[in-house]
Amino acid sequence: MAAFTIAVAKGRTADQSILLLDSMGITFQQLTSSSRKLIFYNSDETITLIFVKGVDVPTYVEKGAADLGIVGKDNILESQAEIYEVLDLKFGKCKFAVAGKPGQVLDTMQPLIIATKYPTIARNYFSRKGKSIDIVKLNGSVELAPLIGLADVIVDIVETGNTLRENGLIILEEVEPISTRLIVNKASFALKSQAIHSFIQEVQKNLV
Ligand code: PRP
Ligand code: MG
Numbered sequence: 001m002a003a004f005t006i007a008v009a010k011g012r013t014a015d016q017s018i019l020l021l022d023s024m025g026i027t028f029q030q031l032t033s034s035s036r037k038l039i040f041y042n043s044d045e046t047i048t049l050i051f052v053k054g055v056d057v058p059t060y061v062e063k064g065a066a067d068l069g070i071v072g073k074d075n076i077l078e079s080q081a082e083i084y085e086v087l088d089l090k091f092g093k094c095k096f097a098v099a100g101k102p103g104q105v106l107d108t109m110q111p112l113i114i115a116t117k118y119p120t121i122a123r124n125y126f127s128r129k130g131k132s133i134d135i136v137k138l139n140g141s142v143e144l145a146p147l148i149g150l151a152d153v154i155v156d157i158v159e160t161g162n163t164l165r166e167n168g169l170i171i172l173e174e175v176e177p178i179s180t181r182l183i184v185n186k187a188s189f190a191l192k193s194q195a196i197h198s199f200i201q202e203v204q205k206n207l208v
Helices: 014-023 054-063 073-079 119-128 162-166 186-191 193-205
Strands: 004-009 039-041 047-052 068-072 084-088 094-100 112-116 133-137 153-158 170-178 180-184
Touching (some): 004 014, 004 054, 054 068, 054 073, 054 180, 068 073, 073 119, 073 170, 073 180, 084 193, 094 119, 112 119, 119 153, 180 186, 186 193
Parallel strands (some): 004 047, 112 153
Antiparallel strands (some): 039 047, 068 180, 094 153, 094 170
């Protein structure tokens, strides 16, 4: 069967992604929790695992540097990459929301100023509503922006809601639910069809 490469998002969902592969009998000998290594091979070297930033997983898969990817829907939507999204893995569940200070009005005459790590998602959401906005692109700690007057609201991921609560912000509108997905490179889907289809089937059997 054809060998393939799978890109796994580093960070919060990495452990669950590795557990899923483990439950399918796919293990990587050198993979330990303290390792800083980024590339691993299974025992018969038919599967290569690479760890990349979640935001980069769709790029690796779109360009064919990886045949498959395990990554959050947030990063898939933001990238607009041309890939196949084949399975909802049902972990890493959270949601996109517009959040701000209590009483913040969204229906303003002036364009709303929105701080976000996800400019594409924010732009698409507000353009569907016909609302003009200005984006302030940040790379993290976006909850600070409405507190110190950098933006009116944020568009960000909410999981437990703790970050919002601890910073005195509330959800103003829910945008959409997010979870981890399995994605496939379009050419690989055809060229490595047998290997990829049996991998997808095995994933399906091992979803909890
Ligand atoms: C993410 C996200 C929210 C928070 C949501 O931030 O951007 O801030 O987690 O989780 P919660 O609802 O459980 O609090 P992250 O911790 O990844 O840090 P960053 O935004 O600074 O990158
Ligand atoms: Mg954050």
